[in-house]
Amino acid sequence: MAARRPITVPSLAERLELACRAMHSIGYAEGLYPAQWTALRYFARAEDGARTASSLARFQGLANGPVSRTVRTLIQKELVRKSDLQPLGRAEHLELTENGAAYLARDPLARVLVALDRLDESERRALSTALNSVLEASATVWTHGNKSPSA
Numbered sequence: 001m002a003a004r005r006p007i008t009v010p011s012l013a014e015r016l017e018l019a020c021r022a023m024h025s026i027g028y029a030e031g032l033y034p035a036q037w038t039a040l041r042y043f044a045r046a047e048d049g050a051r052t053a054s055s056l057a058r059f060q061g062l063a064n065g066p067v068s069r070t071v072r073t074l075i076q077k078e079l080v081r082k083s084d085l086q087p088l089g090r091a092e093h094l095e096l097t098e099n100g101a102a103y104l105a106r107d108p109l110a111r112v113l114v115a116l117d118r119l120d121e122s123e124r125r126a127l128s129t130a131l132n133s134v135l136e137a138s139a140t141v142w143t144h145g146n147k148s149p150s151a
Helices: 009-025 034-045 053-060 064-076 098-104 110-117 121-139
Strands: 080-082 094-096
Touching (some): 034 053, 034 064, 034 080, 034 094, 034 098, 064 080
Antiparallel strands (some): 080 094
16 A cells, blocks of 8 residues: 655645635626625525624625625625615615525535535534634735745
8 A cells, every 4th residue: 555645735725725716716606706605695694683784794804895896786686685674773684585595596605515514523623623724824914914924
């Protein structure tokens, strides 16, 4: 039996980058962009009080402007609508339409979910821990002027 070669950090980072690109690419489906799919998924599972454009922006770590444009587009496509019951305050509460729910039934991310479902609990925990580390490291790129961590 051939010995297994160790997985190098650069090759692992490369595989992660390829996986991220592939996941992003499959988001160009059904006439939607990846950000629009993300918004649909968010509004489908968010609590009532968190179904606002600003809550979506916080969830994604993005500015309100681009997220508001995404939401307006989803409203124009009749995938999301303003809720009939609007609490006091400036934020407009949103909900999926039946059409939006039908789109989610054809979510291109479903194939990735099938692959993740094949992982056992320990593999899922390890992947989650690793992804959290990557997300934390990625979040510091812009706050540290895009310098190397060793600089």
